[in-house]
Amino acid sequence: MHETDLHLEPNEASDLTVINVANPGYDRTMLTVLDEAHAEDALALLIHQENCPLDEGWEARRVPTEPSTADDKTEDAEACATRDGYAYLLGSQFGKKTGPLSARRSWIARIPEHDLVHADKPTLEIARLRFGLHRAVNDALRGTALLPLGKLARERYIDATIKIGVKENKRWAGRVQPEDQPINVEAMEFTAEGSLLLGLRYPVTAEGHPLLVEILHPETLFEDPDALPEPGRVFHLQNIGSAAAPAGFRALDTRDGHSFDAVIGDLDAANKSATVLEDHPEGGEAASEHVRFTVAGEGAGLTAECVHHFGEIRRVEGVAIDHEGHSHFVIDEEGHVALRTLVVE
Numbered sequence: 001m002h003e004t005d006l007h008l009e010p011n012e013a014s015d016l017t018v019i020n021v022a023n024p025g026y027d028r029t030m031l032t033v034l035d036e037a038h039a040e041d042a043l044a045l046l047i048h049q050e051n052c053p054l055d056e057g058w059e060a061r062r063v064p065t066e067p068s069t070a071d072d073k074t075e076d077a078e079a080c081a082t083r084d085g086y087a088y089l090l091g092s093q094f095g096k097k098t099g100p101l102s103a104r105r106s107w108i109a110r111i112p113e114h115d116l117v118h119a120d121k122p123t124l125e126i127a128r129l130r131f132g133l134h135r136a137v138n139d140a141l142r143g144t145a146l147l148p149l150g151k152l153a154r155e156r157y158i159d160a161t162i163k164i165g166v167k168e169n170k171r172w173a174g175r176v177q178p179e180d181q182p183i184n185v186e187a188m189e190f191t192a193e194g195s196l197l198l199g200l201r202y203p204v205t206a207e208g209h210p211l212l213v214e215i216l217h218p219e220t221l222f223e224d225p226d227a228l229p230e231p232g233r234v235f236h237l238q239n240i241g242s243a244a245a246p247a248g249f250r251a252l253d254t255r256d257g258h259s260f261d262a263v264i265g266d267l268d269a270a271n272k273s274a275t276v277l278e279d280h281p282e283g284g285e286a287a288s289e290h291v292r293f294t295v296a297g298e299g300a301g302l303t304a305e306c307v308h309h310f311g312e313i314r315r316v317e318g319v320a321i322d323h324e325g326h327s328h329f330v331i332d333e334e335g336h337v338a339l340r341t342l343v344v345e
Contacts, residue, residue: 013330045117250288
């Protein structure tokens with residue numbers, strides 16, 4: 001494993017995806033997102049100089065963009081992916097560690113890959129979803145046995161959010177319902193057919209397995225952000241995670257829309273007063289792993305192959321596989337962001 005320190009502010013980098021646009025002088029261009037910024041300020045490119053070994057020649061560049069909606073009501077970018085010449089960003093759809101759920105985290109955005117690399121200040125198209133994905137994912141999970149929602153999470157995330165919606169007459173009132181689970185989306189990718197796969201860090205199955213939820217016709221999220229997304233299949237990784245150490249998705253990547261690489265890990269960071277872990281202390285036990293699996297069929301269980309175990313490294317936030325098959329990971333470490341590369345000899 002080669003490691004490079006990335007000088008990025010803020011240090012909370014999430015996810016990683018390959019950008020497929022020629023960038024003269026560089027042989028690799030990848031996108032990461034920064035979750036402590038508004039969507040338009042959350043983009044950064046990680047680029048590698050041609051003819052340099054993989055443990056040298058990396059640069060990190062912030063990409064300022066012009067938001068299509070100028071209300072500064074987005075935060076917590078957690079996932080990125082590419083499809084048909086666009087790079088997509090996604091908010092976590094979650095809330096702060098002590099709740100409530102936040103509509104500022106309920107959004108999706110996209111930007112042309114060419115503009116991301118070559119334009120001075122490209123436009124970032126933002127669609128504020130107002131808990132539309134929350135509703136679609138909860139509807140999709142109705143038939144799945146989930147890790148029970150704890151008392152504190154119900155009070156702080158679900159009940160508190162419903163109360164705010166009614167009291168302040170929010171446009172999204174009614175989309176969060178009493179029987180719901182809060183959802184924390186930390187990974188997304190596109191299938192070969194163009195549907196969107198959401199990797200959930202939380203919730204997980206009752207047995208502690210990580211969940212994928214498919215969203216059909218994701219282009220409609222931009223055509224009418226107030227329309228409810230259409231959910232599709234639900235998958236879980238049947239040999240990853242357990243009741244004693246439940247595991248959720250941290251990152252996703254694909255090169256063909258069928259075979260997927262993922263990082264899985266704990267349900268929330270320990271020692272940060274996370275409500276999820278107050279209810280389920282076992283949710284902080286799972287170690288981080290790089291796994292690989294194929295999506296097929298009508299849903300249910302998938303079997304994953306372990307590619308790499310990270311040992312004591314817990315905050316692995318993104319994975320991307322380059323054109324030579326090398327795996328790149330973005331990792332939050334104390335005071336800095338690291339890019340690690342697993343070289344396949």
